[in-house]
């Protein structure tokens with residue numbers, strides 16, 4: 001039983017196309033999940049369900065103990081921290097870095113006339129410090145590099161002290177230095193026993209930080225394999241997921257994948 005997420009035969013159909021096909025998935029408190037799959041496999045759609053942004057067409061989804069369809073999603077969403085390219089695009093370019101984080105306390109993007117408590121701003125600055133952005137709190141969001149923006153958005157996702165953190169391709173577009181910096185900071189977060197349950201969508205096994213415990217592999221909206229990372233992340237399962245012969249190697253607690261020769 002997943003006390004954080006419990007998806008039972010969840011399907012999503014849009015415009016006659018099946019985006020998710022009878023997905024079963026349990027996420028428990030303390031789990032750290034990786035979601036892998038080719039372009040169009042349904043990874044972002046799955047995250048939209050997990051983030052209470054989308055209802056299943058059929059099947060049932062329980063999120064943090066609340067059944068989708070029987071809960072006010074506006075009460076549920078603050079309990080879930082989320083980052084995605086879609087959210088990044090909604091942040092006004094002239095928003096300051098600290099306001100980008102502090103506005104999460106109100107579930108809005110763009111500070112207008114809301115009044116925030118001093119402790120909200122203190123917490124935002126502390127989180128920005130944790131994510132290496134402590135010296136840029138007064139910069140405009142639109143002037144940051146993409147790596148800096150991604151770290152600000154993770155700080156924002158953690159602002160409400162969520163019980164579930166959903167990261168949709170947080171390392172996309174980063175150079176190798178930016179990726180490794182992010183992997184290191186994620187590893188620190190994953191090692192924190194008070195951190196929320198984490199689900200991270202990625203395209204690259206190289207982005208899997210030490211500390212992830214489980215993996216779900218998706219292809220054409222269906223689950224190829226799901227469970228403990230060591231059992232699921234194999235050359236065979238990856239090859240089946242991507243439809244190409246891949247060889248997975250493990251170097252300590254990091255992974256690499258290349259085409260099999």
Ligand SMILES: Nc1ncnc2c1ncn2[C@@H]1O[C@H](COP(=O)(O)OP(=O)(O)OP(=O)(O)O)[C@@H](O)[C@H]1O
Pocket residue numbers: 014015017019037038039040041042043044045046
């Ligand atoms: N409203 C819609 N109507 C029809 N098809 C849709 C709709 N929304 C998404 N899709 C399709 O559903 C599939 C899954 O999309 P999704 O964004 O979940 O995939 P993904 O695994 O996150 O892909 P990527 O790795 O490219 O980001 C894609 O083929 C997409 O074109």
